[in-house]
Amino acid sequence: MKRNVWLATVALVISLAPIARAQNSAQEHTKSQKSKQLIAWTQDQKAVPVQDTTAQQGEMQKQPAAQSFTGMIVRSGNMYVLQTADNVTYQLDDQERAKEYEGKQVQVTGSLDKSANMIKVRDIKQTA
Numbered sequence: 001m002k003r004n005v006w007l008a009t010v011a012l013v014i015s016l017a018p019i020a021r022a023q024n025s026a027q028e029h030t031k032s033q034k035s036k037q038l039i040a041w042t043q044d045q046k047a048v049p050v051q052d053t054t055a056q057q058g059e060m061q062k063q064p065a066a067q068s069f070t071g072m073i074v075r076s077g078n079m080y081v082l083q084t085a086d087n088v089t090y091q092l093d094d095q096e097r098a099k100e101y102e103g104k105q106v107q108v109t110g111s112l113d114k115s116a117n118m119i120k121v122r123d124i125k126q127t128a
Helices: 002-044 053-062 095-099
Strands: 067-076 079-083 089-092 105-113 118-126
Touching: 067 089, 079 095, 089 095, 089 105, 095 118
Parallel strands: 089 118
Antiparallel strands: 067 079, 067 105, 079 089, 105 118
């Protein structure tokens, strides 16, 4: 009786072996296809250079910090300038915006280029 059970078990294992191998083969085939698709897809891609942001960061660090200057926008020759209460005059790089505030007390925010005595204007606001 034990021998019959053992033979039946062996026969069952032998009969199921091809099914198990077929499943493993199908899984390997699927994995292989996915892998080939991935490789084919990545080989079709174009190389795109990445923009170097370190140069931009260096430029940003070189820019002077913004400062605020208070005074009146006046015309000096054919240019609009900022004249402070202590009679210091600064040229303004944004003449169009400065023109809007001619004769008015303003606060100019920007960075000062000391070599040219010019403010690189970021913002102009009228003060009271």
